[in-house]
Amino acid sequence: xxxxxxxxxGAIRRSLRRSPRDAEAEETVRHRLDHHPRNLIxxxxxxxxxxxxxxFVAQATAVAATVERLSSPEEIPDAVLRxxxxxxxxxxxxxxxxxVLDAVPWERTPTxxxxxxxxxxxxxxxxxxxxxxxxxxxxxxxxxxxETPTGLNxxxxxxxxxxxxxxxxxxxxxxxxxxxxxxxxxRTVNFITGPSRTADIEQQIQLGAHGPRRLHIxxxxxxxx
Amino acid sequence: xQPTAHAFPENARAALADARxxxxxxxxxxxxxxxxxxxxxxxxxWEELREEGRRIKDHVLAHLDVYLERFEARVVANGGHVxxxxxxxxxxxxxxxxxxxxxxRSVTKGKSMVTEEIGLTPFLExxxxxxxxxxxxxxxxxxxREPPSHIIAPAVxxxxxxxxxxxxxxxxxxxxxxxxxxxxxxxxEARAVLRRKFxxxxxxxxxxxxxxxxxxxxxxxTNEGNGDLTQSLPRVHVVxxxxxxxVPTLEDVSTILRLLARSATGQEFTSYTTFSTGPRRPxxxxxxxEFHVVLVDNGRSALLGTESQEVLRCIRCSACINHCPIxxxxxxxxxxxIVPGPIGAALTPxxxxxxxxxxxxxxxxxxxxxxxxxPMKIPLPKIMRHWRExxxxxxxxxxxxxxxxxxxxxxxxxxxxxxxxxxLAARLLGRLGRDRGRLVRLPFAxxxxxxxxxxxxxxxxxxxxYAEGRRPNSPGDxx
Numbered sequence: 187x188x189x190x191x192x193x194x195x196g197a198i199r200r201s202l203r204r205s206p207r208d209a210e211a212e213e214t215v216r217h218r219l220d221h222h223p224r225n226l227i228x229x230x231x232x233x234x235x236x237x238x239x240x241x242f243v244a245q246a247t248a249v250a251a252t253v254e255r256l257s258s259p260e261e262i263p264d265a266v267l268r269x270x271x272x273x274x275x276x277x278x279x280x281x282x283x284x285x286v287l288d289a290v291p292w293e294r295t296p297t298x299x300x301x302x303x304x305x306x307x308x309x310x311x312x313x314x315x316x317x318x319x320x321x322x323x324x325x326x327x328x329x330x331x332x333e334t335p336t337g338l339n340x341x342x343x344x345x346x347x348x349x350x351x352x353x354x355x356x357x358x359x360x361x362x363x364x365x366x367x368x369x370x371x372x373r374t375v376n377f378i379t380g381p382s383r384t385a386d387i388e389q390q391i392q393l394g395a396h397g398p399r400r401l402h403i404x405x406x407x408x409x410x411x
Numbered sequence: 412x413q414p415t416a417h418a419f420p421e422n423a424r425a426a427l428a429d430a431r432x433x434x435x436x437x438x439x440x441x442x443x444x445x446x447x448x449x450x451x452x453x454x455x456x457w458e459e460l461r462e463e464g465r466r467i468k469d470h471v472l473a474h475l476d477v478y479l480e481r482f483e484a485r486v487v488a489n490g491g492h493v494x495x496x497x498x499x500x501x502x503x504x505x506x507x508x509x510x511x512x513x514x515x516r517s518v519t520k521g522k523s524m525v526t527e528e529i530g531l532t533p534f535l536e537x538x539x540x541x542x543x544x545x546x547x548x549x550x551x552x553x554x555x556r557e558p559p560s561h562i563i564a565p566a567v568x569x570x571x572x573x574x575x576x577x578x579x580x581x582x583x584x585x586x587x588x589x590x591x592x593x594x595x596x597x598x599x600e601a602r603a604v605l606r607r608k609f610x611x612x613x614x615x616x617x618x619x620x621x622x623x624x625x626x627x628x629x630x631x632x633t634n635e636g637n638g639d640l641t642q643s644l645p646r647v648h649v650v651x652x653x654x655x656x657x658v659p660t661l662e663d664v665s666t667i668l669r670l671l672a673r674s675a676t677g678q679e680f681t682s683y684t685t686f687s688t689g690p691r692r693p694x695x696x697x698x699x700x701e702f703h704v705v706l707v708d709n710g711r712s713a714l715l716g717t718e719s720q721e722v723l724r725c726i727r728c729s730a731c732i733n734h735c736p737i738x739x740x741x742x743x744x745x746x747x748x749i750v751p752g753p754i755g756a757a758l759t760p761x762x763x764x765x766x767x768x769x770x771x772x773x774x775x776x777x778x779x780x781x782x783x784x785x786p787m788k789i790p791l792p793k794i795m796r797h798w799r800e801x802x803x804x805x806x807x808x809x810x811x812x813x814x815x816x817x818x819x820x821x822x823x824x825x826x827x828x829x830x831x832x833x834x835l836a837a838r839l840l841g842r843l844g845r846d847r848g849r850l851v852r853l854p855f856a857x858x859x860x861x862x863x864x865x866x867x868x869x870x871x872x873x874x875x876x877y878a879e880g881r882r883p884n885s886p887g888d889x890x
Binding site: 193194198201211219222224305330332336341357358372373382383384385387389392 | 454456459639643676
């Protein structure tokens with residue numbers, strides 16, 4: 187009983203006046219973790235599927251993300267090119283090695299220099315998929331994995347995220363349900379709400395502190411498959 | 412950091428005379444308070460959410476041992492390591508051992524209050540590790556060798572020109588004639604300098620806003636993205652977190668996240684909320700190969716079951732600090748320890764002892780705004796009052812103060828005598844202040860009159876006026 191772990195747990199139990207193996211406490215905890223019940227859900231997302239997409243766009247725009255709506259994945263390369271040209275940026279993009287982006291006809295836009303893979307320090311623009319868009323606060327939910335390395339979300343100056351409208355859900359809890367349905371917890375789950383920002387100097391908001399200066403969302407008005 | 416909480420009165424006097432500090436703190440009201448109020452106005456369920464947040468944390472504290480065991484088991488199942496530290500020294504040693512094991516030479520750090528508390532950065536530097544704070548505010552104060560003065564805006568006490576001065580001194584290789592007047596210039600320069608540090612770091616250290624028992628995840632809530640670069644680029648990710656950060660499930664974190672950013676900056680959600688679960692998985696092209704969590708007690712377990720247990724519900728949003736008239740006047744450094752403001756006044760005596768921190772619970776007017784804005788409904792004035800009682804009982808306050816208080820208590824327990832005395836005093840003070848309507852000097856009250864005038868009483872007490880029938884007819888008729 188001299189290692190720090192036993193001493194800390196012992197001190198907690200003494201303060202709580204409980205014995206080391208308290209069956210009732212263990213059962214309470216086990217039940218809560220197994221069932222993970224939802225708490226209060228704010229009513230703002232009770233707006234139907236079309237309303238959710240509108241809410242997502244409004245909320246994302248309110249935090250300085252930009253959104254362009256597309257009707258097919260074929261429009262993605264041109265939309266990327268337009269975005270980069272609009273900001274006077276080099277027409278090059280590091281695209282996540284994700285299967286959903288394999289179907290995009292990148293080769294039809296030869297002026298856009300597309301490479302695939304994890305981010306390097308020199309990449310200025312990335313294109314990644316998302317797991318979900320959360321309407322409540324205009325938040326993107328991205329997960330790490332072989333097809334979606336985390337560095338793409340933070341190293342480049344410009345982050346372009348491709349999201350299908352059927353991926354837009356109401357709340358964080360809905361996002362967790364989608365993730366649980368997809369399998370185990372990945373190494374990293376990123377909730378991203380607008381571009382990087384800071385107000386550390388005289389409380390003036392500056393975008394692009396360390397992460398992307400711009401967050402651009404390509405919202406596809408299509409269903410999966 | 413050496414605490415200077417015992418010198419609060421001197422610290423506060425110096426702060427009140429500091430014109431530059433006044434200017435820097437002047438922006439707080441329009442910023443934090445206004446933004447928070449606007450965010451809460453957009454959330455009709457706010458009060459219910461606060462109640463749920465309080466319930467979740469109370470439930471965790473009542474089962475803290477079991478949740479910590481479950482959290483640890485999940486971290487290990489995901490391929491991570493958990494290190495338990497009773498004290499600041501054990502926590503520092505644990506982090507150093509991980510860095511040595513990894514053969515590390517350079518370390519990047521995300522913003523973390525508990526690493527400030529345990530003095531981690533100077534310790535690692537002393538042991539030969541280049542250690543860089545990467546949050547912009549933390550980077551600025553690291554360059555200046557200052558402690559943070561605010562939980563979420565560590566450099567809020569500084570003005571732009573002070574930051575520019577520090578950057579010119581630290582970034583020697585850059586063009587001395589470059590413009591650094593605007594916050595934009597400063598932010599861009601820090602971005603460029605720190606980007607190199609992120610890429611060369613061997614170990615990345617972050618704190619955690621939450622530890623999720625269900626999944627073994629650690630959670631950071633940030634705006635800059637520095638925490639994410641800190642924890643995803645180096646080979647090793649070390650999380651330092653205090654015990655009470657654990658929450659049961661992803662649903663529970665989601666509820667508390669709805670409270671956190673709105674209370675802190677008035678954002679609906681911060682730019683980045685990141686869940687880290689173990690090291691990189693087979694097939695992952697990036698992410699750390701090792702994942703360590705250092706769980707720090709450093710006095711928390713002893714607060715459980717005491718009158719100040721409720722401070723352990725704190726989620727470090729800083730709403731109480733942003734709404735405190737004392738903090739607004741003296742800033743964070745006067746408090747002399749890591750966490751300033753009302754939460755610091757309630758927490759620090761429990762962690763450092765009353766001997767060191769007895770002044771802090773007295774640094775409050777008990778206006779109650781801290782409790783009113785606290786998303787976790789921590790009864791901060793009640794806890795400060797509890798510390799004041801302990802201070803009195805332990806005879807730590809000055810003798811004259813205790814005798815004065817004793818005399819007042821004796822009088823207050825004898826209502827007829829008290830009323831007679833009060834009527835006399837009211838008449839006397841009313842007459843003394845009749846000409847100006849205020850009193851400029853008063854014997855035994857120079858603590859008040861040295862700094863401001865005392866409004867003169869009308870000449871009669873409330874009871875006398877009430878007996879004469881001079882009272883409003885109804886509550887709606889108060890003039």
